[in-house]
Amino acid sequence: MKKYILQNLFNSVLIVFGVITVTYILTFQIPGDPVKLILGQRADEETVINVRQELGLNDPVIFQYVNYISKTLRLDLGKSYVTNRDVFNTILEKFPATAVLALCAMLIATVLGLLLGIISAIKPYSIYDYASISTALVGISIPQFVLALFMIFIFGSMLDIFPVAGYLDNGIIFLILPAISLSLRPMAITARITRTSMTEILNKDYIRTARAKGAGEFSILFKHALRNALNPIVTSISASLASTLGGVFFIEYIFNWPGIGSLAMDSIMKLDFPVIQGTILFSSVLFVIINLAVDIIYAIIDPKIKLG
Amino acid sequence: MKKLLFPAIKRFKRHKLAFIAFYILVIMVLVALFAGIVSPYSPDRQILEFSSKGLFFSPYVICIKENYGTVIVPIKKIIEEKESSLTAVDYSDNLIEFNKAVIMTDNSEFVSRMHFILGTDKFGRDILSRLIYGTRISVSVGIISQLIALFIGILLGSIAGFYRGYPDKIIMWVINVVWAFPSILLVIAISVVLGKGYWQAFVAIGLTSWIDIARITRGQIFSIRESEYIEAARSLGISDFKIIYKHIIPNSISPVIITSTVGLANAVIFEASLSFLGMGVQPPTASWGQMVFDGYKYLITGTNYNMVLFPSLAIMILVFSINMVGDGLRDSLDPKINKL
Numbered sequence: 001m002k003k004y005i006l007q008n009l010f011n012s013v014l015i016v017f018g019v020i021t022v023t024y025i026l027t028f029q030i031p032g033d034p035v036k037l038i039l040g041q042r043a044d045e046e047t048v049i050n051v052r053q054e055l056g057l058n059d060p061v062i063f064q065y066v067n068y069i070s071k072t073l074r075l076d077l078g079k080s081y082v083t084n085r086d087v088f089n090t091i092l093e094k095f096p097a098t099a100v101l102a103l104c105a106m107l108i109a110t111v112l113g114l115l116l117g118i119i120s121a122i123k124p125y126s127i128y129d130y131a132s133i134s135t136a137l138v139g140i141s142i143p144q145f146v147l148a149l150f151m152i153f154i155f156g157s158m159l160d161i162f163p164v165a166g167y168l169d170n171g172i173i174f175l176i177l178p179a180i181s182l183s184l185r186p187m188a189i190t191a192r193i194t195r196t197s198m199t200e201i202l203n204k205d206y207i208r209t210a211r212a213k214g215a216g217e218f219s220i221l222f223k224h225a226l227r228n229a230l231n232p233i234v235t236s237i238s239a240s241l242a243s244t245l246g247g248v249f250f251i252e253y254i255f256n257w258p259g260i261g262s263l264a265m266d267s268i269m270k271l272d273f274p275v276i277q278g279t280i281l282f283s284s285v286l287f288v289i290i291n292l293a294v295d296i297i298y299a300i301i302d303p304k305i306k307l308g
Numbered sequence: 309m310k311k312l313l314f315p316a317i318k319r320f321k322r323h324k325l326a327f328i329a330f331y332i333l334v335i336m337v338l339v340a341l342f343a344g345i346v347s348p349y350s351p352d353r354q355i356l357e358f359s360s361k362g363l364f365f366s367p368y369v370i371c372i373k374e375n376y377g378t379v380i381v382p383i384k385k386i387i388e389e390k391e392s393s394l395t396a397v398d399y400s401d402n403l404i405e406f407n408k409a410v411i412m413t414d415n416s417e418f419v420s421r422m423h424f425i426l427g428t429d430k431f432g433r434d435i436l437s438r439l440i441y442g443t444r445i446s447v448s449v450g451i452i453s454q455l456i457a458l459f460i461g462i463l464l465g466s467i468a469g470f471y472r473g474y475p476d477k478i479i480m481w482v483i484n485v486v487w488a489f490p491s492i493l494l495v496i497a498i499s500v501v502l503g504k505g506y507w508q509a510f511v512a513i514g515l516t517s518w519i520d521i522a523r524i525t526r527g528q529i530f531s532i533r534e535s536e537y538i539e540a541a542r543s544l545g546i547s548d549f550k551i552i553y554k555h556i557i558p559n560s561i562s563p564v565i566i567t568s569t570v571g572l573a574n575a576v577i578f579e580a581s582l583s584f585l586g587m588g589v590q591p592p593t594a595s596w597g598q599m600v601f602d603g604y605k606y607l608i609t610g611t612n613y614n615m616v617l618f619p620s621l622a623i624m625i626l627v628f629s630i631n632m633v634g635d636g637l638r639d640s641l642d643p644k645i646n647k648l
Binding site for chain 2: 011014015018019021022026133137138140141142143144145146149150152153243246249250264265268269271276279280283284285287288
């Protein structure tokens with residue numbers, strides 16, 4: 001058990017190290033001059049030389065790289081070119097908004113996704129099955145930005161029920177549209193995985209045994225089948241949660257939700273490199289940490305994993 | 309391979325929706341290839357007088373021959389028609405007289421009508437033609453980026469699966485690192501670094517979507533190498549090449565194909581998202597994501613929904629069809645279902 005957790009921890013540290021390296025390469029070791037990219041092509045000579053000096057681009061590559069890693073580990077992600085504020089603090093400020101949105105959406109996604117998936121698995125090739133498969137496929141097929149625009153059009157413009165953009169300070173109603181929009185894709189994925197996993201389990205011998213001994217249909221479904229089908233479902237839900245917590249880019253941007261996603265989008269529009277870099281790092285590291293946590297929880301709950 | 313393929317096609321045909329979706333995809337690819345023939349007008353021709361019109365807009369125009377080509381003059385109505393000249397009202401309510409000798413005619417009519425079935429955008433460009441040309445971008449970005457992804461994914465996945473040990477550990481590390489990045493943000497970041505444009509979009513999407521294929525390939529080769537029928541084949545003295553060709557490929561390729569259809573669908577979404585942000589293909593080249601962005605301001609005011617609706621529908625239909633075909637393939641290529 002201890003060995004398993006330590007092994008996972010070690011792997012995660014290696015992955016974080018890789019993530020920092022990729023971010024470094026993407027920012028500083030790119031074809032062309034990063035300073036020109038930051039300042040724009042028409043920057044004057046003097047500024048270019050100053051910025052070069054400031055970023056330490058005149059130092060040897062190894063030195064720059066080690067310097068970058070040590071700065072990142074001290075949570076010094078630099079300052080925004082636009083607002084001149086510390087990047088890490090800005091990200092921390094934006095995190096709660098993203099977290100609220102992500103958790104709400106994942107709650108909706110999990111409940112509805114499980115429900116749709118189970119219905120499909122119980123009555124395969126029925127009208128319910130086709131309805132829920134199609135819903136799931138539509139959910140996977142809609143790009144986030146299109147979905148958000150449709151939501152605004154239908155509920156905001158046409159029916160005028162929900163406010164289209166804003167934050168919780170103005171009431172919980174602002175959460176509804178973004179949360180529903182965000183939940184559709186993870187819901188669709190959960191429904192599909194639940195269907196596959198449940199169908200497989202429902203064909204197993206021990207389900208037949210349970211039926212033969214006269215167990216109720218409800219107890220077969222939830223006690224025998226669902227609990228055994230849960231593993232892949234939980235994995236997929238936790239992966240969705242991990243990626244949504246790192247920022248929901250298009251939905252936050254279109255609904256003007258003040259989270260990490262909006263921050264990333266804004267900084268991309270303004271080519272604010274320290275912020276782009278910071279949000280990418282933050283999202284990726286958060287993803288690694290959440291997955292590590294899930295792995296450890298698995299190890300504690302499921303005794304079979306420790307052997308593997 | 310034949311034994312694998314024919315029953316699979318038969319089973320695929322049974323999956324009605326997937327079969328319909330397959331035809332939709334074929335049509336879309338044909339439309340993309342023959343966009344020049346299919347589209348009613350040029351996707352880039354701007355007629356500012358026809359800016360932001362709704363469905364089935366069919367205005368009158370007069371085509372005039374000039375030295376450098378034809379000029380289209382939009383007119384509101386004709387006041388009078390003489391033997392040699394034509395007087396009409398244009399869109400700024402001015403009277404204009406045309407000399408009939410310079411007017412281009414296909415038939416005896418001097419005034420022709422243009423038909424904008426899906427309306428026009430804010431520059432007066434035909435939405436239908438732009439949709440048709442946009443198919444090219446979506447389909448080609450999807451296919452080429454998936455080819456890049458398949459190449460990297462299968463290569464790394466099979467190296468990891470065959471050699472195990474250190475190569476496997478290193479490749480798994482790379483996979484996990486790329487996996488940790490939010491993919492859309494990584495795509496955007498790579499295209500910021502590479503610059504905006506068509507080829508950059510391919511590379512950015514291809515470089516981020518190989519990981520699923522690599523994982524699947526590795527997993528397949530891992531498990532198949534261990535399976536009993538491979539051991540049985542080995543003990544019968546069958547050569548490695550024959551084992552790979554007859555047993556490992558047929559049994560491992562279908563999950564890879566299915567995964568790559570999911571990747572294809574995602575690539576189309578990524579391309580649309582990049583264009584929506586103005587980072588994909590650059591204007592005036594038509595792409596669906598960019599058309600959605602152009603119309604997005606009109607949507608909030610509740611007018612001209614056609615500018616957003618049709619490109620959005622096009623994206624959804626394409627992605628939905630790819631996913632549906634993927635589902636059909638999943639059912640028909642899975643050898644286990646064969647027995648049921």
